[in-house]
Amino acid sequence: MIYLDNNATTKVHPEVFEAMEPFLKDEFGNPSTGYDLGKNSNEAVTQARNQVAQLINSKAEEIIFTSCGTESDNTAIFSALKNNSEKRHIVTTSVEHSAIILFAQSMMPDIEITELPVNNDGLIELNDLRDAIREDTALVTIMWANNETGICQDIYEAAKITHAKNSLFHTDAVNAVGKISIDVSKGPIDFLSISGHKFHAPKGVGALFVRAGAPFSPFFIGGGQENGKRAGTEAVAQVIGLGTAAELAKNRLLSGGEEKLAILRDRLENNIISSIDGVQQNGCPKHRLPNTSHLSFENIDAGDLLILTNEKGLCIASGSACSTGKREPSRIMTAMGHNDQRALSSVRLSVSSMNNEEEIDNASKIIISCVEKLRSLNPTDGGPVIFG
Numbered sequence: 001m002i003y004l005d006n007n008a009t010t011k012v013h014p015e016v017f018e019a020m021e022p023f024l025k026d027e028f029g030n031p032s033t034g035y036d037l038g039k040n041s042n043e044a045v046t047q048a049r050n051q052v053a054q055l056i057n058s059k060a061e062e063i064i065f066t067s068c069g070t071e072s073d074n075t076a077i078f079s080a081l082k083n084n085s086e087k088r089h090i091v092t093t094s095v096e097h098s099a100i101i102l103f104a105q106s107m108m109p110d111i112e113i114t115e116l117p118v119n120n121d122g123l124i125e126l127n128d129l130r131d132a133i134r135e136d137t138a139l140v141t142i143m144w145a146n147n148e149t150g151i152c153q154d155i156y157e158a159a160k161i162t163h164a165k166n167s168l169f170h171t172d173a174v175n176a177v178g179k180i181s182i183d184v185s186k187g188p189i190d191f192l193s194i195s196g197h198k199f200h201a202p203k204g205v206g207a208l209f210v211r212a213g214a215p216f217s218p219f220f221i222g223g224g225q226e227n228g229k230r231a232g233t234e235a236v237a238q239v240i241g242l243g244t245a246a247e248l249a250k251n252r253l254l255s256g257g258e259e260k261l262a263i264l265r266d267r268l269e270n271n272i273i274s275s276i277d278g279v280q281q282n283g284c285p286k287h288r289l290p291n292t293s294h295l296s297f298e299n300i301d302a303g304d305l306l307i308l309t310n311e312k313g314l315c316i317a318s319g320s321a322c323s324t325g326k327r328e329p330s331r332i333m334t335a336m337g338h339n340d341q342r343a344l345s346s347v348r349l350s351v352s353s354m355n356n357e358e359e360i361d362n363a364s365k366i367i368i369s370c371v372e373k374l375r376s377l378n379p380t381d382g383g384p385v386i387f388g
């Protein structure tokens with residue numbers, strides 16, 4: 001099996017598993033208790049908080065552990081609206097994850113939402129952001145990197161624009177953290193969402209960075225865990241997994257991790273583009289995650305391609321969703337102005353530091369042969385004729 005869907009989730013790193021294991025066995029103490037067993041858990045959670053903080057250059061006390069990226073996103077929006085009952089407006093983008101869009105929409109009609117459009121490259125215009133922020137804007141929330149295309153927005157600049165207009169700034173950095181270097185001291189970011197399973201920690205653990213001094217209201221209320229900012233007994237083993245994964249990611253980034261990912265991604269992309277015609281890369285080639293390639297294949301239905309590549313043991317993704325037997329184009333591709341045909345023929349290839357060149361070359365061969373096979377079966381319009 002070759003796994004090239006690392007924006008969906010990643011494999012738990014062996015060192016992460018090793019660090020977690022004792023806390024799933026004998027080290028089962030509740031970190032809030034006073035005896036040694038509990039203190040061991042507490043100390044391990046403190047260490048994990050430091051490790052996550054170091055990954056984004058924040059202070060340890062600015063990190064709250066959560067259950068996932070979705071909870072972090074929901075919390076940031078909830079908190080910004082709860083804190084200021086006068087401000088009932090949110091600015092976001094048309095390409096956010098549903099953890100942002102659907103949660104914000106769930107608060108309508110009490111709040112208004114402005115969705116900034118993206119251009120053909122998948123980028124917002126910063127002037128649109130300047131124009132969209134109003135006196136009653138409680139929060140601007142803009143994703144750092146799009147999960148589908150990998151396109152990265154200029155988050156430091158967006159945060160500066162937002163603060164100059166007296167609004168709070170949140171970024172969903174779930175698909176960026178661990179892949180590119182992030183430094184929260186470079187811009188006035190108030191909230192930043194993290195999810196462990198995107199960088200080799202287990203699923204079901206995340207974090208929310210809350211800048212010291214930023215107004216904050218907890219989403220989970222109960223015991224006083226996380227300094228009163230997120231109630232619930234800490235998921236100690238998961239948190240330790242997140243901390244360990246953060247330290248490993250930091251070390252990778254310090255030793256040229258971004259370039260190493262880009263070398264694998266570019267090799268994959270070049271192998272494919274140099275071997276077959278009618279392949280288009282989607283989104284700005286410069287402002288994208290180093291691990292992500294989003295390609296459209298003329299006269300190919302991405303759903304059919306995924307069925308064939310899966311049969312050959314290759315895991316890749318398409319943005320299209322299948323509803324009532326008909327494939328719907330990805331809303332991200334539509335927001336970027338691409339027509340249905342280009343959207344329905346697009347796939348996402350996302351590598352990680354656990355991939356190697358041999359896998360990349362084998363994956364390229366599989367994709368090329370599957371595209372050629374589909375084109376030979378359906379040389380004209382690319383509709384889903386055989387595999388549905």
Ligand code: PLP
Nearest residue numbers: 068069070097099147174175195
């Ligand atoms: N935001 C982005 C950009 C994502 O890619 C994801 C996961 O796919 C999420 C939020 C949700 O994260 P989680 O799966 O940890 O809830």
